[in-house]
Amino acid sequence: MLVSMKGILADADSNNYAVMACNCCNMENVEAVVAAASSKRSAVIINISPRQFHLHADLDAMIPMIVSLASAAPVPIALNLDHGKEYDDIATALKKGFTSIMFDGSALTYEANLAITKQISTMAHNQGCACEGELGHVGQASAGDGEKVDYFTDVDMAVQFVKETKVDALAVAIGTAHGKYPAGFVPKLDFVRLKELKSALQMPLVLHGGSGSGEENIRRAVECGINKINVCTDVFAIGRDSVAHALGENPSVDWMNLMSGAQKDMQDYIESYMDLIGSSGRYQYTLADKQQFD
């Protein structure tokens, strides 16, 4: 069922596990995510960024499909605007049925980030949606941003930020970065800072730039208090590699088989990731029990 991200993350926070937030830009992505969540009995978050919906993932096609598939799934599924920055994109997302908004003001000054996040958080909450903010700056792997310690989230500022903005989840910068790291590079995460943030904030924390961070880093991040892990690059790469492999084997492979093969490979990857971050097996009810979420 389609729900707000708030309840999903509250359960993850109280039971010390994390939920995947997978970016989806087409039907195969969405079906892979929903099928994985249903088969693993795991909650999941479908992420769509403004860039993705402006360039390809038409919301008028995507949202009815997501609502329909999520409604028939025996697990909670949230639809989150990933990295909303412009007011128009956030208003569009709220109007069209997203159940959660992530506002990314991390490139702004602290004061501007706080002021705008507070407004967006109120807007989202007024519509029964959850809101995620970001403090510190999870930049781009290609710019080496994960290693810039002055981008990391400050604990005292985070406490003040959450108190004033009333966000339901906070994305923290502890050494990951978005996109693809250079070959062979494994980011070094600041777990001491993460533990301090968790104990000071006592709320769901979010790791952006989860792709390519390595299983050990991900496992430890969950142990230290991360409850939502954004994975875009890794899932997209699985789909791309599946297509490349199938075409390499047989350049005249049927289009439908090519797509369904990519979907299956993405589903397998997402299922193993759910096992890794502890979200598998958390929701054992059937759709008939759905009223507990209504």
Ligand SMILES: [Zn+2]
């Ligand atoms: Zn991100």
